[in-house]
Amino acid sequence: MMDVARDVLDTRVVDRNGREMGRVDGILLDHQTGRPLRLSAIVIGPAALGDRLHPAVGRIVRRIEQRFGLDRNRPALIDFADVDSIDDKVRLRLTIGETAVDAVEQRLRAWVSRLPGAQ
Amino acid sequence: MRKIFNLALGIVTSIGGFVEVGSISTSVQAGAEFGFSLLWAVAAATLFLAALAEMAGRVAAVSRQSMAAAVRERFGFHFQIVPLSAELVIDTLLLTAELGGAAIAVKMLTGIDFEWWVLPVGVLGWLVLWFGNFSVIEDGIGLLGMVTLSFVVAAWRLHPDPGQVVRGFAPSVPHHDVTRYAFLTVSIVGATVSPYLLNFYSSGAIEEKWSQQDLWINRSTAWLGMGFGSTVAMGCLVTAAIVFGPQHLKVESYEQAAQMFVPVYGRWAVALFAVSLGIGCFGAAVEIALNAGYVLGQSLGWTWGIDRKRRDVSRFVTAFSVVLVLAVAIAALGFDPLRVTLISTALTVVIMPLVVLPFLVLVNDEEYVGRHTSGPFGNGILATLTILGALMAIVVIPLEVFGG
Amino acid sequence: MSALLRLDRLIGRAVHTANNRRLGRLEEFRATRRGKDWIISEYVVGTAGLLERLGLGVRLILGFKRPGGYIVRWDQLDLSDPDRPRLTCSVEDLRRG
Secondary structure (H helix, E strand, O other): OEEHHHHOOOOEEEOOOOOEEEEOOEEEEEEEOOOOOEEEEEEEOHHHHHHHHOHHHHHHHHHHHHHOOOOOOOOEEEEHHHEEEEOOOEEEOOOHHHOOOOHHHHHHHHHHOOOOOOO | OHHHHHHHHHHHHOOOOOOOHHHHHHHHHHHHHHOOOOHHHHHHHHHHHHHHHHHHHHHHHHHOOOHHHHHHHHHOHHHHHHHHHHHHHHHHHHHHHHHHHHHHHHHHHHOOOOHHHHHHHHHHHHHHHHHOOHHHHHHHHHHHHHHHHHHHHHHHHOOOOHHHHHHHOOOOOOOOOHHHHHHHHHHHHHHHOOHHHHHHHHHHHHHOOOOHHHHHHHHHHHHHHHHHHHHHHHHHHHHHHHHHHHHOOOOOOHHHHHHHHHHHHHHHHHHHHHHHHHHHHHHHHHHHHHHHHHHHHHHHOOOOOOOOOHHHHHHHHHHHHHHHHHHHHHHHOOOOHHHHHHHHHHHHHHHHHHHHHHHHHHOOOHHHHOOOOOOHHHHHHHHHHHHHHHHHHHHHHHHHHHHO | OEEEEEHHHHOOOEEEOOOOOEEEEEEEEEEEEEOOEEEEEEEEEEOOOHHHHOOOOHHHHHOOOOOOOEEEEHHHEEOOOOOOOEEOOOHHHOEEO
């Protein structure tokens, strides 16, 4: 048995190759009347963190992401079917490239790479 | 053998960034106004800091997560946003003060107004962070920081009365200006137990890849390192006490403070004080900026690390760069670093209970410290310190108003 | 009818009994594997106060277990209104946790 709030929420996530993907910023549950809740998806992204503080904060984060063209497929929703195992980290069957988790990092990398010594 | 060398290096380099604008200004004022009688406050604050650092290192070595990461995971983002935001505000203010302090040091050496030096100092700091790695930064700052031993040497050469010095380590109530005394006590704690030092220390443990086998290194580095660093603050206090004490001088500027080196170093007094102040502040500035990157990256789940290729940690790089730029902008406005330090030390004390309480939980949670949980003795000390911290948090603002 | 609920909006919600008495707060969701899915088989409803919920209570530090608390099976909790979870059974039918 797994304690979802304690052991899944806010835990580190790694992809199939062990690359860090961030932390579980949110969890979505599938609710059908007469059936137990089912873990539906993991949410990764600053908008999800914003939502947890206050809906207005989540909206502001989304608007900023939109403004910079970073809102496609974000916050990233990762189906629980793509979770391989959960121990001290959440280990996925996907690779990071199959999600939009890295969008901000990649955008900033374009700038940072231009400076000498970035390698 | 190599581990012993690294341990010795770790202890010695703890000096870098330990003595900076906050501890120098509080030590000088404490010595000038109250003689040796606040030595116990420096010692107590150092013990508090060392105990917390050891715990932060223990959590990092066993759970392989820094304090910020462990707090996010154990308490959730909703809790963490409060100490995180507070720490970022305090760190920015403190960084501003350190940049100002380093700029003042250069002014003392060149005569050119300190506002002009803020940008060059900031740029130099950024270059160190951009091109350096953890060992270079830590060891480099630490070894350069040895120049601050000039405070210890000065105190030694002034031949303080050993009996009086020892009495200074016993808490006492002063004959005059109790409010000011209380204010300086709280300021010394705030200047010593900076929240950035704790997360920085635990991040360093991760950068150096400490594991459960290194817990003895962690204990030694935390206690001996902080202890070694505190001798400089004490040396500063003792020197100020002997040189300024007799006149109960209120020291209002760093230029004034530099005069305390005259009896010992003669015509080298100002230069040596400036170099000590400058290196201490610069080292702290680099660490604070780096820590802003650490704490944001670890809390929000970014890739981070000063040993990694910069392009692989672009958000982390952006974070420490933005914080540096912000602090340079504020410092260049010309705020008196002494005043900015007072505000940031007061804020540090106010949020201290919120910073310490997670420690209390984490060092008792086997998930984070394995079987190396805190015993009842350790918990007792932590609980006492938390209560004292809460009391100080309540009185610090009124004290700042009436005693600052 | 299927709906997607956010975990963080449910955690911490007050749980009421069938006759509107406050039982406690939803503190934890316990999941078990069923085939390829993870389903929430039971909930932990805690009666502890704020400080104790964060684990900062003196009891915890001294090593005692948390006071109070109920284990609620998935079918004993009605989440048709996610903002107001309520028991579908009586308090006596609950396991103590």
